[in-house]
């Protein structure tokens with residue numbers, strides 16, 4: 001006798017909630033491998049509400065080969081003590097990349113669509129439930145064989161399925177200025193200051209089009225105005241025109257303990273894929289987002305292992321970085337930071353934090369001379385944002 005119960009047909013193999021760094025990466029890889037992919041996002045379009053500074057470490061650029069016109073190469077780090085004495089750090093061959101972040105997300109959207117994914121903007125996820133071997137979304141009724149929550153640090157997907165949440169956060173705020181011509185754009189300017197940025201740093205990052213100045217704190221409300229006032233004499237922020245403001249929370253407790261259940265998995269910030277020490281999440285979203293896309297394809301197309309379980313075995317445990325986070329949270333007094341920051345061991349530690357093992361023995365004189373030539377070169381390299389090739 002024929003079974004009376006018919007399995008309902010899925011609208012997609014995978015529905016992804018969140019069209020940002022993690023969601024768009026997994027969407028592209030999964031679609032490239034032939035899965036039917038739908039991405040929904042509450043925003044009206046790509047990069048509509050940016051909450052990140054968007055700085056990429058070099059490894060992130062290599063991970064998904066980002067077009068040069070979306071980035072600005074920043075080779076050095078100038079690290080300031082609370083008294084504003086500074087040390088310059090660099091590692092020949094290495095650089096950080098500030099980004100035209102909204103344009104980067106628009107490019108990633110195009111890449112995911114070109115691979116075959118469908119992106120639905122203005123679609124908010126409110127809940128979902130298992131139904132007949134599928135996951136069905138409330139409201140839209142979209143049904144998928146697998147649901148991926150790439151919806152950030154306050155994940156609704158996590159809430160809907162009772163999955164793990166990060167309990168440790170930094171609060172970050174940032175203001176964007178029209179960049180003054182004389183700002184030294186060869187460096188990311190990083191400020192260690194336990195009064196204004198306990199547990200993290202403040203920064204002034206030369207973006208491709210703007211100067212991004214912000215800070216994050218592990219406790220209390222971020223006081224960006226206080227920091228700007230305290231550094232006004234050296235940097236003259238008051239004379240610069242404000243062109244944007246943003247802020248958000250950064251999960252720094254490491255990978256969340258229960259980030260999946262049957263046919264549902266969290267990725268990106270929702271899953272705690274953020275370095276607890278540096279608070280960078282974009283590179284991890286690229287790296288592990290690609291891996292998640294490949295594992296989803298192996299699972300849904302070829303009966304491969306449960307993608308969430310396979311991923312859990314591969315993801316870093318961040319043991320050292322979680323220890324560093326606990327040390328950073330102590331936030332030593334500024335007077336102590338003033339004394340130790342210029343010392344050789346602290347310099348070595350800072351070099352390691354920013355440049356990992358890179359650098360080795362550096363001919364500082366030769367590299368500084370090379371660095372001096374960089375600022376003009378980089379400015380000439382970038383097309384104005386209005387004239388970017390499509």
Ligand SMILES: Cc1cc2nc3c(=O)[nH]c(=O)nc-3n(C[C@H](O)[C@H](O)[C@H](O)COP(=O)(O)OP(=O)(O)OC[C@H]3O[C@@H](n4cnc5c(N)ncnc54)[C@H](O)[C@@H]3O)c2cc1C
Nearest residue numbers: 018020021022042052053055125152172248268269281282
């Ligand atoms: C102030 C600040 C500065 C930072 N600076 C850096 C940096 O310089 N470099 C770095 O590597 N990392 C940085 N980070 C961290 C980095 O931004 C995150 O790790 C990264 O954005 C995570 O990407 P994601 O795709 O997981 O989530 P998100 O970028 O948070 O994207 C989540 C997406 O889900 C959508 N969404 C949310 N809820 C719903 C819903 N209910 N329905 C539908 N869609 C929904 C949102 O609209 C959004 O598009 C910073 C974070 C902050 C807050």
